[in-house]
């Protein structure tokens with residue numbers, strides 16, 4: 294091991310040498326940076342005719358130079374702000390120039406997308422958030438940013454484990470803007486929210502005393518029951534678990550107030566709310582056909598065809614566009630995932646679970662600073678780093694969801710071989726190799742036109758760009774999906 298420090302006319306650079314390449318540290322002007330940024334600086338110094346030790350550049354940066362990944366238009370400062378990260382692990386997939394046949398495969402876009410995987414990996418295993426095991430790999434995070442709790446029951450494998458233990462990954466004391474007190478203050482009228490007003494006795498009757506035979510699901514906040522109202526209307530009743538009650542109080546209340554204002558065919562409708570003693574109950578429309586995840590898992594006895602998947606994606610995009618743009622106040626969902634997409638009998642989608650919903654900020658601000666909430670695998674890396682929540686965090690989660698819809702894979706699946714565990718990373722690799730069909734859900738036997746697949750996966754990759762400014766907004770995503778659907782029908786007619 295050793296250390297090399299050099300000063301050029303342009304700035305200082307410094308590498309700590311180590312026999313183990315993974316523990317090498319790179320510094321530019323005294324700041325620790327990822328290797329990619331370091332090489333980007335070398336490249337810029339050289340372009341500005343500053344002296345650079347060629348042996349240093351050759352040793353650490355040659356592979357990146359060869360891949361043309363250092364010559365993008367972005368300046369070093371822009372790149373640093375964007376949080377670009379080491380791309381080593383993906384270099385083999387970017388090898389041949391002719392692979393850039395799609396605009397999305399151009400080096401700039403690749404350089405944008407590759408680091409997302411590194412950040413995603415950090416996201417998946419960041420110890421600063423308490424993870425709660427649920428289902429197989431779907432773990433919900435709900436953590437104050439400066440808390441010291443560590444990963445709890447999240448199953449970890451040795452490969453992931455080595456990343457754990459670095460609390461510095463999360464800024465220690467981010468700005469946090471508490472929800473406006475007026476919106477969340479105790480209101481005696483809360484029981485009158487929505488169109489269904491029930492008392493506890495009626496709820497007990499509707500759910501047969503919370504009978505396990507009427508239980509339809511279990512989520513972060515508690516248990517969900519199916520119930521029938523005296524007029525025959527079937528509803529879903531979400532009952533907060535008592536042990537989480539205090540902690541969930543605000544969330545529960547925020548869910549109610551937000552949902553009550555929403556009226557859109559792609560969003561689950563809040564029908565009522567009941568606060569009584571130690572019970573908090575949310576009554577919503579019942580969506581009869583289970584979750585998108587259940588369909589993708591093949592648990593519903595029917596496999597979604599490509600058109601149905603496309604329509605589900607469009608429905609979700611429309612629901613989220615409504616929350617982002619057209620609701621009375623901007624709403625950021627914060628927990629977009631396949632188990633929160635409920636399907637109707639005709640397999641149209643409704644976005645559910647506004648438990649984590651958060652009001653967007655007023656028009657004069659671009660983000661809300663908040664504690665990190667969401668589900669492992671879907672979390673926007675920029676939100677994880679900055680605690681700044683914007684609608685683009687939902688766009689990121691939507692990109693992950695789109696990958697799920699197309700591949701059938703869970704965002705993180707520890708049962709797969711190591712380099713296929715993180716679906717987005719696997720997709721990116723295959724995408725670069727132009728192996729679109731290999732990514733398609735094996736349960737879906739249709740042969741989809743390659744161009745259509747390239748557009749769908751390209752859109753998903755665009756949504757998961759590491760920097761929110763590079764992601765499309767939800768409205769544009771819906772429009773693109775709509776365009777893809779038209780192309781899909783045209784391609785079907787040709788065959």
Ligand SMILES: Nc1ncnc2c1ncn2[C@@H]1O[C@H](COP(=O)(O)OP(=O)(O)OP(=O)(O)O)[C@@H](O)[C@H]1O
Nearest residue numbers: 433509510511512513517529577578579580632646
């Ligand atoms: N309105 C509804 N209609 C039909 N089923 C529902 C409805 N709401 C929830 N469910 C069922 O209950 C399950 C649990 O829902 P819930 O929203 O509590 O948790 P989740 O979204 O899966 O997890 P989390 O809240 O932890 O993110 C869902 O997966 C779904 O199967």
